[in-house]
Amino acid sequence: MISKILIANRGEIALRVLRACKELGIATVAVHSTADADAMHVRLADESVCIGPPPSRDSYLNIHQIVAACEITGADAVHPGYGFLSENAKFAEILEAHDITFIGPTAEHIRIMGDKITAKQTAQELGIPVVPGSDGEVKPENALEVARKIGFPVLIKATAGGGGRGMKVARSEADLEEAVATARTEALAAFGNDAVYMEKYLSKPRHIEIQIVGDGAGNAVHLGERDCSLQRRHQKVWEEANSPALNVDQRMKIGQVCADAMKKLKYRGAGTVEFLYENGEFYFIEMNTRLQVEHPITEAITGIDLVHEQIRVASGGGLSVRQEDIVFSGHAIECRINAEDPRTFVPSPGTITHFHAPGGLGVRVDSGAYQGYRIPPYYDSLIGKLIVHGRTRVECMMRLRRVLDEFVIDGIKTTLPLFQDLINNQDIANGDYDIHWLEKHLAATSE
Numbered sequence: 405m406i407s408k409i410l411i412a413n414r415g416e417i418a419l420r421v422l423r424a425c426k427e428l429g430i431a432t433v434a435v436h437s438t439a440d441a442d443a444m445h446v447r448l449a450d451e452s453v454c455i456g457p458p459p460s461r462d463s464y465l466n467i468h469q470i471v472a473a474c475e476i477t478g479a480d481a482v483h484p485g486y487g488f489l490s491e492n493a494k495f496a497e498i499l500e501a502h503d504i505t506f507i508g509p510t511a512e513h514i515r516i517m518g519d520k521i522t523a524k525q526t527a528q529e530l531g532i533p534v535v536p537g538s539d540g541e542v543k544p545e546n547a548l549e550v551a552r553k554i555g556f557p558v559l560i561k562a563t564a565g566g567g568g569r570g571m572k573v574a575r576s577e578a579d580l581e582e583a584v585a586t587a588r589t590e591a592l593a594a595f596g597n598d599a600v601y602m603e604k605y606l607s608k609p610r611h612i613e614i615q616i617v618g619d620g621a622g623n624a625v626h627l628g629e630r631d632c633s634l635q636r637r638h639q640k641v642w643e644e645a646n647s648p649a650l651n652v653d654q655r656m657k658i659g660q661v662c663a664d665a666m667k668k669l670k671y672r673g674a675g676t677v678e679f680l681y682e683n684g685e686f687y688f689i690e691m692n693t694r695l696q697v698e699h700p701i702t703e704a705i706t707g708i709d710l711v712h713e714q715i716r717v718a719s720g721g722g723l724s725v726r727q728e729d730i731v732f733s734g735h736a737i738e739c740r741i742n743a744e745d746p747r748t749f750v751p752s753p754g755t756i757t758h759f760h761a762p763g764g765l766g767v768r769v770d771s772g773a774y775q776g777y778r779i780p781p782y783y784d785s786l787i788g789k790l791i792v793h794g795r796t797r798v799e800c801m802m803r804l805r806r807v808l809d810e811f812v813i814d815g816i817k818t819t820l821p822l823f824q825d826l827i828n829n830q831d832i833a834n835g836d837y838d839i840h841w842l843e844k845h846l847a848a849t850s851e
């Protein structure tokens with residue numbers, strides 16, 4: 405049994421995990437940098453430990469300090485949240501070596517999915533449909549031959565990729581040499597590894613991902629899909645569940661493919677299998693071996709608390725649900741509220757002078773922000789998530805419009821005005837958008 409969890413994260417996700425622990429009667433330890441001493445996750449935890457100065461590498465990414473904080477407080481498990489150390493296989497191994505439970509998958513599964521080529525090969529072996537592309541790494545001297553085989557346009561991607569870095573499109577043979585060279589340079593700078601591979605470039609796909617949870621012993625369920633096609637620079641901005649593009653049969657079919665794959669893998673914990681979806685076909689792009697920012701929309705339509713499930717599975721208690729018990733109810737939308745200029749997306753740290761979160765039926769606000777809170781300039785600009793649920797997509801959109809009018813965050817710039825724009829857009833109302841829609845819309849409306 406787990407009796408005390410150290411949350412190796414900050415901000416709204418630390419608070420999210422803390423809430424689940426409290427509901428389960430598990431004691432909590434917050435860790436924080438000196439810049440976060442007055443943060444809400446620190447205030448609400450049973451205990452807290454300062455683990456270093458503001459830069460992440462000296463605090464939230466400092467494995468030694470986090471293990472020491474576990475030893476000092478007697479925490480017997482760590483929840484990594486997302487970002488930071490959540491997909492660090494070495495961290496999972498070090499914790500296990502200290503007899504501390506890592507609330508997440510095995511180090512081996514994190515490693516397999518962390519390398520995009522291995523992940524794709526594994527997905528294929530497990531029966532998951534993948535994007536047509538190269539067999540593993542592509543060297544510059546073979547690039548033309550591989551690209552001709554796949555057919556232009558092609559996408560060059562970094563093996564170690566993440567956050568859309570090291571990714572370049574080559575539309576024709578003339579573009580190829582430069583695209584490969586740029587992708588390799590970017591990959592080396594971002595990940596210290598210049599290996600790249602190649603995929604067919606899909607021109608108008610949607611990004612659709614399947615939430616899964618496994619017990620590590622061969623049992624796994626899927627919790628339907630999320631549509632995360634509204635992106636800027638490959639960063640998700642607005643997510644919805646269910647996808648406006650899928651019907652029940654498609655959902656259950658691709659969901660089952662993923663659940664069956666996770667059973668074969670004996671996957672433990674929560675994970676997301678990400679696909680591009682075009683012309684009725686799914687193409688695997690990657691798997692995230694952690695909780696995701698957009699997990700609350702899945703919770704809204706299933707009523708299942710994903711952090712509860714993660715903790716149950718990590719403590720050997722198995723899953724609380726069987727596939728046949730999972731009911732998908734209504735529609736949910738999440739808006740990521742970033743402390744950024746809504747047009748330029750330049751971060752806007754500073755002090756929040758006024759904060760009023762909306763409420764009412766079907767409304768959830770996950771945020772550690774409050775009036776007087778100073779947003780430090782060192783971290784991700786996500787300061788909160790607004791999740792709205794309705795019985796239908798139309799009801800959900802009507803509610804979201806009302807809620808956006810009610811939400812007040814003064815003193816800093818936020819992305820709230822962007823959502824006020826989107827909620828009044830006809831394409832969004834129709835659910836008619838692909839992964840390029842938002843960039844095109846932003847370009848068109850800034851002229």
Ligand code: ADP
Pocket residue numbers: 535559565566567568569603604605606607609611635638678680689690839
């Ligand atoms: P990262 O790990 O860098 O985020 P992903 O493989 O998850 O990389 O892809 C991120 C985004 O890049 C996708 O959501 C999609 O917008 C775009 N993308 C990835 N692969 C393709 C592809 N084969 N064709 C078109 N767009 C793609």
